[in-house]
Amino acid sequence: MSSSPPLIAKAQQFNKILNQSKYSGSRIPEDIEDGLKKLRRLILVNGIPSEADPSIRPRIWKLLLRVRDLSADTYLRYVSRGPCPVREKIRNDTFRTLATDRLFKEKVREDMLVRLLDAFVWRNHDLGESLRPAFTYVQGMNVLAAPFLYTMPSELEAFYCFATFIEVTCPSYVQPTLEGVHRGLKLLDRCLKIVDPELFSHLRSKNLSAEIYAFPSVLTLCACTPPLQQVLQLWDFLLAFGVHLNVLCVIAQLLLIRDDVMASKSPMKLLRTFPDLDAQAVIGIAVTLVRDLPQDLYNELVKHPYEMRA
Structure with a gap:
């Protein structure tokens, strides 16, 4: 289905700001912050026109979360370690994650969700004393991970966005005591x-x-x-x-x-x-x-x- 001209125009607005706000050695932080202000204004007024350009939302989420470094080797190292110590707790939740949403079930398999959550637990196991507060898997993390796996083009990007989101944006929500x-x-x-x-x-x-x-x-x-x-x-x-x-x-x-x-x-x-x-x-x-x-x-x-x- 082709997008309407107004949607295409909105997508072009977002893409222009995104292209100007890319992280690079030549960009100064003030440029990034200015771009973020413009993006926030557009999100509030127009919403993200993902129908016109599905790549916009994941790019905006990564920019808003300030996710830059995506180490595939590190993620694969976590994954290669297999089930984390709380795998059973994870599996008790993942099978029912957004269970009634057909679009989610078509795009995100349970094994992807399990793998990402396993990797998150291993990541925080390794970081140990260097990361405070400490994290492990708690109730609700499966649902918080779901939008990232659905939105991001790759499991790798979903993992780093989810990890940043949990550790920086809402750490108090995922403590054992909630x-x-x-x-x-x-x-x-x-x-x-x-x-x-x-x-x-x-x-x-x-x-x-x-x-x-x-x-x-x-x-x-x-x-x-x-x-x-x-x-x-x-x-x-x-x-x-x-x-x-x-x-x-x-x-x-x-x-x-x-x-x-x-x-x-x-x-x-x-x-x-x-x-x-x-x-x-x-x-x-x-x-x-x-x-x-x-x-x-x-x-x-x-x-x-x-x-x-x-």
């Missing part, structure tokens, strides 16, 4: 109480806190809510502006079904499975919610995916 996830859920309750006190009170009257209804959405950065194509659009936004905004994206999903939740005597029946994701609507609401939050609360929100507490 401390960042639980902090995010508490922040969700605090934010909801400010932006919609009536909805917050209604949920609390039914003994519903974010820990009960929003755990999967916070744990996986909404990757558990289909369809995958909408998840990728939401992740474009989160990678560009910060994964902390996922908390507000979950609130946005609540607000989209607010009338039904308020009218329900048993809202958990509605909240057990969120409706299909509409990334554009969710992003639009999340951006407006930022303005309603006190600065100190927003600062906590920004820090919670990466700030490690004793």
Whole structure:
């Protein structure tokens, strides 16, 4: 199917900035940062036109994550070591990763997911004392790895993007205690109480806190809510502006079904499975919610995916 002229024009805009923002010895960091600002603006206003040029999204994700060095030898060395010490735990999760998404299942085999997660555990086993905090496989990592394997042209690129994402962007989310996830859920309750006190009170009257209804959405950065194509659009936004905004994206999903939740005597029946994701609507609401939050609360929100507490 051929792309429409407007989509092609948007793709050309992105490609122009990407070509100007390539890492090289002759490029100074200010050029890269300027390019990133322009990309973020385009992502927010237009979204990434992946239909017109499928190569744009993986290139943007690598730039946003600042992934430059892709050592095939290193990755192959990890893979050659075979099953990692927690392979059984990994296999208990991988078979059900995005199990209902046909496009994902057609492109990403379970063995690819297992291999990437094995390699990640071996990588952190080798880094040992040089990497703090330490990492191993924890619940939810399988779903967080899925968008990278689906989006990147190669397993190698997916591995390095995933590793950087986990170790730099949201390390507190993948500690054995899931401390960042639980902090995010508490922040969700605090934010909801400010932006919609009536909805917050209604949920609390039914003994519903974010820990009960929003755990999967916070744990996986909404990757558990289909369809995958909408998840990728939401992740474009989160990678560009910060994964902390996922908390507000979950609130946005609540607000989209607010009338039904308020009218329900048993809202958990509605909240057990969120409706299909509409990334554009969710992003639009999340951006407006930022303005309603006190600065100190927003600062906590920004820090919670990466700030490690004793």
